[in-house]
Amino acid sequence: MSALIVEVVYRGIFQKNLAARIARGIVLSARKSGRWGIAFGRYGDSPQRNGIPAKDFAIVADTKEELEQNMARYEPKHTDVTVVLDDTLSKGVESWAWYGLQPINRLTVPNGTVLMTSVQPFEGLLKDIHKRDTPYKLSLLRAKASFSGLWVHKEDHTEARILGALAKIAPHFLTLDGVSEAIQEIEWGSDLKVASARKAFERLETREVKITEGNAEIPYSFEMPKWWEMREGVTIPAIPVGKPMEGGKGYVPERNPYFKKFTTRTMRPVIDFDKCVKCTLCWIQCPDSCFDVTSDGLYDANMESCCGCGVCEAVCPAKECVTMVSEAAFEDNASQWEMWRKDKGVYQTWMTNKIHSKEHITRSHGFRFRGQYDQEIKQDLDQGGIEIITGIPGENAAGKQR
Ligand code: SF4
Numbered sequence: 423m424s425a426l427i428v429e430v431v432y433r434g435i436f437q438k439n440l441a442a443r444i445a446r447g448i449v450l451s452a453r454k455s456g457r458w459g460i461a462f463g464r465y466g467d468s469p470q471r472n473g474i475p476a477k478d479f480a481i482v483a484d485t486k487e488e489l490e491q492n493m494a495r496y497e498p499k500h501t502d503v504t505v506v507l508d509d510t511l512s513k514g515v516e517s518w519a520w521y522g523l524q525p526i527n528r529l530t531v532p533n534g535t536v537l538m539t540s541v542q543p544f545e546g547l548l549k550d551i552h553k554r555d556t557p558y559k560l561s562l563l564r565a566k567a568s569f570s571g572l573w574v575h576k577e578d579h580t581e582a583r584i585l586g587a588l589a590k591i592a593p594h595f596l597t598l599d600g601v602s603e604a605i606q607e608i609e610w611g612s613d614l615k616v617a618s619a620r621k622a623f624e625r626l627e628t629r630e631v632k633i634t635e636g637n638a639e640i641p642y643s644f645e646m647p648k649w650w651e652m653r654e655g656v657t658i659p660a661i662p663v664g665k666p667m668e669g670g671k672g673y674v675p676e677r678n679p680y681f682k683k684f685t686t687r688t689m690r691p692v693i694d695f696d697k698c699v700k701c702t703l704c705w706i707q708c709p710d711s712c713f714d715v716t717s718d719g720l721y722d723a724n725m726e727s728c729c730g731c732g733v734c735e736a737v738c739p740a741k742e743c744v745t746m747v748s749e750a751a752f753e754d755n756a757s758q759w760e761m762w763r764k765d766k767g768v769y770q771t772w773m774t775n776k777i778h779s780k781e782h783i784t785r786s787h788g789f790r791f792r793g794q795y796d797q798e799i800k801q802d803l804d805q806g807g808i809e810i811i812t813g814i815p816g817e818n819a820a821g822k823q824r
């Protein structure tokens with residue numbers, strides 16, 4: 423008797439439907455493979471915000487009794503497979519539902535698997551994924567992160583491909599035939615998606631990760647107050663007033679010292695300070711009070727609190743002054759203004775490298791102008807992508823309603 427525990431780590435709102443499809447798809451695939459299964463979301467993630475890391479879980483067991491035994495826990499403490507639906511989650515995850523930064527492989531059991539959609543090389547991802555004291559496997563499905571919205575779904579077959587990959591990773595629980603049968607039957611399924619799942623099964627790339635590999639950074643954490651340190655009743659203190667910067671000039675707003683928000687981000691703003699006209703719009707419009715007003719009257723986005731919404735880029739009136747760049751292109755949260763102030767030439771080279779790389783500025787979600795989606799689809803096709811002409815929403819939905 424044994425069980426397979428899978429967590430699906432996704433970006434709140436943008437991938438909510440995708441994660442639910444995968445978790446439910448695992449359960450149906452389990453039934454088709456002669457196993458028992460259940461899927462559930464993490465309760466605490468319920469009030470999601472755009473991009474915030476969140477989790478669904480699926481458990482598959484050989485017998486009903488074993489499934490019930492696993493369900494007796496509030497949520498799994500260890501997982502055999504960690505499915506990661508966006509490779510920028512490699513830097514770790516912070517959410518409404520837990521405290522501090524969790525390395526993406528934190529719950530994965532020794533010799534378990536982290537399964538990720540990514541076009542980055544293994545080595546690039548291992549610069550971000552935290553080291554751990556037991557080996558594990560990293561499996562990659564070659565794909566860009568699939569982003570959509572709360573009520574919509576991007577029909578790029580990611581859910582089917584993840585299920586095909588899981589059949590390769592855990593064949594005892596999910597057979598490829600079982601997965602194929604489930605995809606054929608499920609309301610979002612189609613023959614084309616079955617073919618995608620089978621291709622993902624064949625093409626999955628897997629590599630062992632040794633304990634010496636990975637990001638050595640100690641993840642951000644904080645001590646929870648003890649019960650005797652808590653104040654009476656429920657009180658929410660107001661945000662204190664911020665502080666001036668050097669020599670009484672500038673202004674640094676007060677920020678939440680416990681909840682950082684940066685793992686919510688898939689892109690971050692890069693600022694060309696030489697183009698800034700000091701209009702204040704980014705500072706006023708940023709929903710997370712990220713901007714420090716610097717002592718020379720410029721605006722420096724604090725990278726620990728930026729959630730990557732792109733509002734600053736949208737409101738900035740100066741041409742090419744703020745550019746959103748993929749989070750994968752950065753290795754720390756250091757101040758851009760400090761770098762610019764220290765050596766403008768070095769900053770110019772650094773910034774040019776980030777904002778002129780097509781790979782870095784391709785948006786993971788959201789659009790800057792009308793027609794951008796059509797343009798991106800065309801680009802994908804020009805680069806050898808295959809146009810999806812069947813299998814679009816709910817090909818099997820009619821059958822389900824009967
Ligand atoms: S992307 Fe810009 S507006 Fe959005 S949180 Fe970050 S700094 Fe603020």
Ligand code: SF4
Pocket residue numbers: 693697698699700701702703704705721734737738739740743744
């Ligand atoms: S919106 Fe642009 S130009 Fe205006 S202060 Fe911010 S960075 Fe400078």
